[in-house]
Amino acid sequence: MLEKKEAPLGVFDSGVGGLTVVREILKQIPSESILYYADTAHVPYGSRDPQELKGFARKITSYLVDQGCKMIIIACNTSTSLAYEDLQTFFPLPIIGVIEPGVEKALKTTKKSRIGVIGTVATINSGVYQQKLQAKNPDAQVYAAACPPFVPLVENGLIAGADTENTVANCLSPLLEKNIDTLILGCTHYPFLQPVITKVIGSGIKVIDPACETVRKVGEKLKELKLFAQGANPSYHYVSSKSPQDFRARGSVFLGEDLGTVKKVIL
């Protein structure tokens, strides 16, 4: 049995998107071990039914808890928006989502209180970003847009080129008319499209990738609970619910290092 401090952080997403959170973990808290679950059998999450998505989140969290994880990071905005409260009620360990940190960062960043948020259909329809931004700053003008083509583009590695730029431009054009000064990437897949997004929107709009703030929060929580890993040899394990070789190939390119053998785990 691992001492609790040395136990892994349990991280999950529908696919490669949560690796944007993993890369921040590697940067900010590199002594932590990671167990990552990619639910590739069900990607994309964004067009699925909320009840079904809650069920996936519970099963995956249950698996990560059974594997001995000391904390759960929901590296998925869709699951955070629909299942965060449910998971917190159901599981007796610290659980961190990606939405609150993104909201806080956006409110600190905006000068004009005009904020755009993009995400999956399920995230945008849940209204969670809009509610949280306005609850913390009632003057905030929030403009939200779902971008359903983005996750398939990223999962297929199509993160550059003219077709991708056209798709991104089409999805973002309604927001660009709103005079926003800050844009939240409310889906963990989207930071992989950030170069194209920046090209389309220009440098005048600040782009928020919630991963950075999320991992800062994870670090604070580990400190508060005295759960920081002390060892010098963190381990990284990746599992996926479908096509583990494809996940390894794509994920290794995105993360910039080999993920190693990816096990298939169907829940």
Ligand code: DGL
């Ligand atoms: N990366 C996830 C998110 O942040 C899920 C995207 C999807 O599978 O549709 O919302």
